[in-house]
Amino acid sequence: MSTDAPSSPLLIVEDDLALQKQIKWSLDRFECVTASDRESALVQFRRHQPAVVTMDLGLPPDPDSTSEGFKLLEQLLAADPNVKVIVLTGQNDQANALRAIALGAYDFFAKPFEPELLGLTIDRAFRLAELQAENRRLQTIHQPDALSGLITRDPEMLRVCRMIERVASSDATVLLLGESGTGKEVLAQGLHQASKRSGKFVAINCAAIPENLLESELFGYERGAFTGATKTTIGKIETANGGTLMLDEIGDLPFSLQAKLLRFLQERKIERLGGRQEIAVDVRVVCATHQDLHSQIAERRFREDLYYRLAEIVVQIPTLRQRQGDAVLLAHAFLRRQLQDHRRSSLAFSEEALRAIEQHAWPGNVRELMSAVRRAAIMADGPRITCRELNLPEPAGEAADADGAARRAGELDLRSVREAAERQAVLAALARTDGNVAKASELLGVSRPTLYDLMRRLAIQ
Numbered sequence: 001m002s003t004d005a006p007s008s009p010l011l012i013v014e015d016d017l018a019l020q021k022q023i024k025w026s027l028d029r030f031e032c033v034t035a036s037d038r039e040s041a042l043v044q045f046r047r048h049q050p051a052v053v054t055m056d057l058g059l060p061p062d063p064d065s066t067s068e069g070f071k072l073l074e075q076l077l078a079a080d081p082n083v084k085v086i087v088l089t090g091q092n093d094q095a096n097a098l099r100a101i102a103l104g105a106y107d108f109f110a111k112p113f114e115p116e117l118l119g120l121t122i123d124r125a126f127r128l129a130e131l132q133a134e135n136r137r138l139q140t141i142h143q144p145d146a147l148s149g150l151i152t153r154d155p156e157m158l159r160v161c162r163m164i165e166r167v168a169s170s171d172a173t174v175l176l177l178g179e180s181g182t183g184k185e186v187l188a189q190g191l192h193q194a195s196k197r198s199g200k201f202v203a204i205n206c207a208a209i210p211e212n213l214l215e216s217e218l219f220g221y222e223r224g225a226f227t228g229a230t231k232t233t234i235g236k237i238e239t240a241n242g243g244t245l246m247l248d249e250i251g252d253l254p255f256s257l258q259a260k261l262l263r264f265l266q267e268r269k270i271e272r273l274g275g276r277q278e279i280a281v282d283v284r285v286v287c288a289t290h291q292d293l294h295s296q297i298a299e300r301r302f303r304e305d306l307y308y309r310l311a312e313i314v315v316q317i318p319t320l321r322q323r324q325g326d327a328v329l330l331a332h333a334f335l336r337r338q339l340q341d342h343r344r345s346s347l348a349f350s351e352e353a354l355r356a357i358e359q360h361a362w363p364g365n366v367r368e369l370m371s372a373v374r375r376a377a378i379m380a381d382g383p384r385i386t387c388r389e390l391n392l393p394e395p396a397g398e399a400a401d402a403d404g405a406a407r408r409a410g411e412l413d414l415r416s417v418r419e420a421a422e423r424q425a426v427l428a429a430l431a432r433t434d435g436n437v438a439k440a441s442e443l444l445g446v447s448r449p450t451l452y453d454l455m456r457r458l459a460i461q
Contacts, residue, residue, distance in 0.1 A: 009033050009048050010122060013041045013055035013072070014088070015063055023054065026115035030122065036060070038072040045076060051129035052084045052106075052122055057096055066096050070103070077104045078346070081436055082132060084125035088113065102442045150186055151333050153427055153460060154323035160187070160315055167313050168194035173265065175250075175310050176288040178317030181367030184288040185246065187317065191286060192244035199243025199283070204236045207252035215257055216273050219264075225274025237270055237281055244284040250310065251291030255301060262306045285310075320365040325427030327357050327369060332434040334370050335385070338377035347377060350384040354432045355395035423458050426451070430460070 009031040014020040017036065024032045033048050035041035037060045045053070053076060057069030069087075076083055084106035089097045097108040106125050109118055152158060167174060168191050176184045185203060192201040209217055216225075220235030237245060247253070253261065264270050265285065269278045287310050296302035320327055331349065339347055349357070362368055376389035387394055425444060433439035441451040454460075 008051045011035065011041065011044055011048065011050040011053040011055075013053065013059070015056060015059050023115075023118075027119055027122065029119070038068050038075075041072055042075060042079075045079065049080070050083070051133075052086065052125045054086045054088060054118070054122070056088050057093070057100070058090075070099070073100060073103055073105060077436075081434070082129065084129055086118070086121060086125065102439070104436050104438050106438070150183065150190065151330055152323065152326050153329060153430065154318070154326050155423075155459075156318045157323050157326065160317060161190070163313075163315060164191050165194055167191070169196075171284060172312040173285045173287070173310055174313045174315060176286065176315050176317060178288075178290065179319050179363075179365055180290045181365030182317045182319060183366055184317060185248065187315070188244070188246045188286045188288065192284070195244065195284060197243050197284060199241055200239065201244045201246070202236050202240035203246040203248055205248045207249040211254045211256075214254065215260070218257070219260070219270050219272055221273035222275045225272070229274070232272070235270070235272065237264065237283060238279065240283045241281050242283070244286060247285065247287045249289055249291075250287040251289040251293055251296060251302065253302075255303070258303045258306050262303065262309055265306075265309045320362040320369065324424055325358075325431040327360070327362060328354055328428070328431035329434075330366060330369055331357050331373050332431070334373040335377060338374055342377065346383050347380060348384060350386050351432075352395055353385050353387050353390055353392070356387045356390060356392040358428060358431075359395050360392055419458070422454060423460070426454055426458060426460055 010027065010033070012020060012023050012027075012032055012034045013036075014023060014034070015036045020034055020036065024034060033044050033050070035044045041053075041055070044050075055069065055072065057066040057073075058064060059068040059072065062068060073085060073087070076085055081104070085100075085104070087097060087100040087105045087108040089100075089108055089110055093110065097110070100108055107121055109121070150157075150161060152161070164174075164187055174188075174191060176187060178184055188203070189201055204217060206214065216233075216235065218235050218237055220233050220238055221229050223229055223232045247261075264281075267278075268282070269280050271278055293302050293307055297304045297307060320330075331354075335347065335349070357369070364371075372390050372392070373385075375391070376385045379389045380386075426440070429440040429443045430437075433443060437448055437451055441448045444451060446454075
């Protein structure tokens with residue numbers, strides 16, 4: 001147990017002023033701030049940002065009911081999911097105490113309580129809060145730049161990020177393969193950030209620009225090179241000098257331009273349209289496509305020599321339906337973003353909506369999920385987003401999920417099957433509860449220490 005004073009105060013929420021003073025007096029070794037109702041508690045919470053809160057469930061204007069207390073508990077955890085809330089309840093209030101724990105409370109005490117035991121629990125809560133804050137700080141320090149725009153817990157996607165991080169310091173050309181909407185540009189930007197190149201990140205979509213304009217967009221042109229060329233204009237390749245050039249949808253690059261791009265990749269020099277002077281360019285090239293380039297090579301629509309020049313490092317990005325637990329994890333993140341943009345405070349997914357998100361195949365991948373959450377956040381009337389707002393069918397039973405985990409394990413070895421099923425269950429629970437370990441352990445029917453042990457054993461962060 002730490003003997004140092006906590007860096008943040010303890011917030012005591014109690015409407016009985018005599019009891020409030022008694023609690024504060026018995027916990028005099030802590031710096032304390034007090035509140036007697038929900039509104040004043042929220043004001044104190046925002047002002048002091050306490051790591052630990054003790055609170056009574058019966059608060060004005062109806063101290064005989066628990067509605068205000070539970071509402072405050074939800075608001076505190078929504079404002080800071082890491083806050084440790086210790087609920088003080090009446091002796092015969094076990095059902096409400098268990099409900100508070102299910103919502104994310106750290107612990108509960110029945111009144112009257114032993115001040116020494118409450119003090120020990122508060123000490124442990126502060127110590128745990130400090131350790132978790134330090135852990136988050138260390139993760140932030142060690143998190144690679146390639147992950148800065150990416151949200152994932154999926155082992156395969158994390159492996160992709162580690163791969164991006166490893167190749168970032170080199171000048172190797174990287175080819176990103178994956179379905180539309182899987183995050184190819186996010187990874188390309190992450191690669192650029194991790195490379196520490198001083199120049200710009202420049203992206204061009206080879207499928208979005210007409211063939212007769214694409215060459216001038218890439219290589220630039222001199223004044224008078226063609227009708228309408230009234231001034232010399234540099235192209236995207238020159239613009240990216242010292243930085244990174246992303247050629248998105250490289251599979252749609254016209255065959256007539258492929259030879260010129262190959263020459264640039266070999267020589268690292270370009271000639272503007274209408275120009276006679278070779279210009280040296282130092283640029284990192286990242287390409288991306290959802291197409292099968294091997295099939296295009298077989299059909300003579302893509303040059304084989306260009307493919308091998310582009311494919312020095314090939315990164316296969318998994319689809320969203322292949323990423324364990326990421327659909328719900330991303331949905332929570334997108335919803336938080338929407339709430340910030342629209343200045344809304346209370347909106348969450350229903351349990352059925354979370355299961356529907358888990359079970360949907362997401363053919364449009366992350367882009368489709370982002371659009372669905374944005375639409376649902378706009379259309380939702382009540383405090384919960386349902387399957388209707390997401391435009392998803394009602395979810396099937398959850399028994400099929402466990403069977404699927406065993407099948408995906410691809411083995412009859414019981415240890416491998418069990419580990420695959422445990423990993424899927426833990427990732428799904430953490431995703432559904434938006435990373436709240438207390439809620440996830442309740443959902444899984446295990447204690448928090450057991451869940452922490454599972455996460456350590458399965459290497460889940």
